[in-house]
Amino acid sequence: MKTSCLIRESQNQVNIPEIHTIIGGFVRGGESGRARKAYARQLGNSHEVYTIGKPMKQSRRTEMVIGFSDADYVGISHPHTDALVVTITVANHNVHRILMDNGSSADILYWSAFKKLNLGQERIVPTSCPLMRLTGEQVQPVGSIELQVTAGSYPRQMTVMVRFLLVDRPSIYNAIIGRMTLNELRAITSTPHLKIRFPTNHGVGEIRGDQRAARQCYNISMKECPRTSTRGSTNSTVKEKLKSFLRDNCDVFTWSHEVMPGMAPSVMAHKLNADPSFKLVRQKRRVYSAEKSKVTAEEVEKLREAEFIKKI
Template sequence: MTGSVPKMLRIDNPFIGFSKEDAWRLHHSHDDVLVVTIQAEDYNMHRVLVDNGNSVDILYYPAFQHMGIDRERLVPTNAPLVGFGGTRVFPLGVVTLAVTIGDYPQQITKNVAFLVVDCSSAYNTIIGRPTLNSWKVVTSTYHLMIKFPTDYGVGELRGDQVAALECYVAMMEMDDHLQAMSIEERRAATEPVERLEDVSLDDSQPEQTTKIGTLADPTARQGLATFLKENRDVFTWSHKDMPGIDPSVLVHRLNVSPSFPPVRQKKRVFTQEKDRVVVEEVCKLQEVGFIREVYYPDWLVNVMMVKKSNEKLRMCVDFTNLNKACPTDSYPSRRSTSWWTLRPNTSC
C-alpha cells in the first residue's frame, strides 16, 4: 500500500499583518537591526542583515570562502559601491546563489545575485531592496521579523536579537578602527598650522607632559603652562588615575523589581584562549579598583567573549534579561540596561 501526499490549498493574495504576539519573544525597548538566518545553496547562513536602505545584495568574501564556492562562478563587474562617506569599493564579482527563506510549505526559493566584497564586516551578507522587492517582503523592525506571501499562505522569518547585539558590538569596534585610520590619513595629507612644544606638568614626573602651540607670545604661553600645571589633576596617565565619582555625589544602581528573585547562571566553560583573556581582563579591572571579588553571590551572570575586527577577544556581559526584571525606563539606553561592555576604562 502506498501513501499519497495530500494536496495543499493554494492561497492567492494572502493578507500580511503583524500582531502583539509577534513581539512577545523580544526584549523591549530596543532599536536593534534585523538579523536573520537564511539557506544559501547547501549552507545555513547566519548573521544576515536585512537592510531596506541598501540598493544591492552583498556577500562578504570571508563567507564566500567559507562556503567553498568556486571563484570561476564569479562574474566580473566594474560597478563600484559608494558609501555614505564617498568611499568607493570595487566588488570582486557577482555570484548567483539559490536562497531559501521560511518554513515548508510557507517558503520561497529564488536565485539572488550577490556582489562579493572583500572588506571587514560583522555580517556574512546583506539582503537589500532588489531581493526584498522580488520576494514581496514586508519588514517590521519593531517585531524584528519579515513576512512574505507564498502559494500556501504567509511565510515568516524571525530576527535573532542576540546576534544583532553581537554584530552591533563588533561593528562599533570596526567603526572606531576606521575612524582612527581616517584621522591618520587626514593628518598625513595636511600640514600642522603651528609647531607644538612639550610642557612638563610635574617636575618630579617628567614623563607627564602635554603640548601647547607656539604661535602665541611667550607671556601667553607661560601663563597657559602655569594654568595647566595648577590643574594637572584633571589629566589621567593610567587607569589608576580614574577613581570615579564619590558615591556621596552620585551612585548608579539597577532598579530591579523585588518580585524577581536573584538567579545564579550555570558556569560557562570556555576554551583555553578565552579563559586566558578573561583572567587578564578581570585582573586589570581588579587592580584599578573598578570591580571587587564577591564571595557567595546571590546572582551570577556569565561573561561573553566577542571577537573584534583585529581578531582579538573582547569581554562583555550580557544583561539582556534585566529588561524583564527592571521597570520600564523613561529614558532607555541599550548600553546601560541591555548590553554592558566591560572595558579597562569603564566603571560599572
Template sequence: MNEDNHPTRGMIHMISRGATDGDSGRAGKARGRRLENFEIYRGADLPQDTVVSFGPEDLRGIVAPHNDALVVTATIANYDVAKIFVDNGSSVNVLFKSTLDQMKVEGFEFEPVSTPLYGFAGHAIPPLGQIVLPLSLGTVPRRVTKMIAFTVVDTLSEYNGILGRPALKDFKAVASTYHQKLKFPVGKEVGALCVDQMVARRCYEGIVKEDGKKTSVELNMIRKGRNE
C-alpha cells in the same frame, strides 16, 4: 513654532542613480525592457497577493524597548548562513568574499562588475563581481526559494551578507524592525524569519568598535554610483 508642520515649504526627493542588477550589457538591456514595458496598478488590476501583516502576537519573545537591526539566518546555495543584515536602504544584495570562500560553491557563473559601491561615508568599495545563487527563506512548509543576484565585496564585516531592496522585492518580503521579523508570502500562507536580538546586538557592538578603522560600518545603506 508650527506644531502641525504645515504649510510645507517644498519637496526634497531622494537622490538615486545606478543599477541594482549589475552593469553588463545584458543587464542594461533588461532594464531598458522593463522601463518600456511597465504597468500602473489601478482598481481591479491590483494583484491579488497574500496579505502580509503584523500584530501583537508577533512581539512574543521580543526584548523591549530596542533599536535592534534585522539580522537573520537564511539558506544560500544549501548553506545555512547566519548574520545576514536586512537593509531595505541597500540597492544591492551583498555577499562578502569571506562568506563565499567558506561556501565553496561550484557551477555558478561569476560575472565581473565594475561599478563601485558607496556607503554613507562616501568611500568607493570596489566589487569583485556578481554571482546568482539560490536563496531560501523560512522553514518547511512555509519556505520559498528564489535565484538572487549577490554583489561580492572583499572587505571586513560583522555580517556575512546583506539582503537589500532587490531580494526583498523578489520575495515580496515585509520587514518590521519593531516586531523583529521578516515576513513573506508562501502561496496563500505567510512565512517568517525571526531575529536573534543578541546576535544583532553583538554585530552592532562589533561595528561600533571597528568604526574608527573604517570597516563594515560604511556598507550600511549601500548604493551604486556616487550619486545613486
C-alpha cells in the same frame, strides 16, 4: 533615502569597517549607465505612476494580507533599536548574520562568507557595478555570483535566485539582503517586531530576526570604530612614520630577560598591596602536571638569574 536602524545609530561614527547603506548594484534593466538612466525615466516627469511592462507574476500565490500584531512582540526585548539580522539558506548552507536592509540597493555577499560556501571562483562573473558607501567612498566588487536563496521554513518558504555582488572587505555580517531580493520575495519587514513575512503557495512565510546576533554585531562594530579625541586623531602618515621609527631603532628594545639584568626597583617593581597589620597566610601549594611544572621552573629561573626576583 531610507536606512536600517543600525545605520542610523552608526552614521555619526567614522571608518566602520563594513558597508552599510549601499548605493549601486544592479537595476532591472541591467548594469550599464544607459540601463540606469532608462530605469530612472520610467516614471516620467509627472506625479502619476504608470504600470510599465507586465505586472509581477502571481504564480500560485494568491493575494494575502500580511500584517503584524502585539502578539508578534513576544520573545522580543523592548524597547530596542536592533537591526534585522537573520539566518537564511544560501546555496544549501545555513548562513547566519545576514542583515536585511531596506536601505541597500544591492545584495552583498562578503568574501569571507563566500569562501566558506566552497563554491569555487569559476562561477564568479566580472562586473562593472561600483558600490558607494555613506562616506562617498567607491568600492569595486570582486564580481557577481548567482546563488539559490531559500527563505522561511517548509512548507511556507520561498526559493529565489539572487545575484550577489562579492565584496572583499572586512564585515561583521556575512551578507546583506537589499531591496532587490526583498521585492522579489514580496517581503514585508517589521523592525519593531524583528520579523519578515512574505506570501508563499502554502500561506504566509516568516523569518525571525536574531536579536542577540544583532546586538553582538552592533557591539563589535562599535569596538572596531576608532574614537575621536579632543587632541586629534592620528592619521595614517603619522602611523607609518612611527612604525618606521620603531623598526629603525629595534636594537634599543629588550626581547628577553637575559639582556636586561639588574633592573632597578625605581624603574619597575611589583608590590603586594597587603595590610602589614594582618597576619600572613601561607597558601596551599598548587599541584600542576610535570610539563607545566617544568616550564614554570624554567621561567622562574630566568627571572632569578636576571635578578628580577629573589628568594626570601
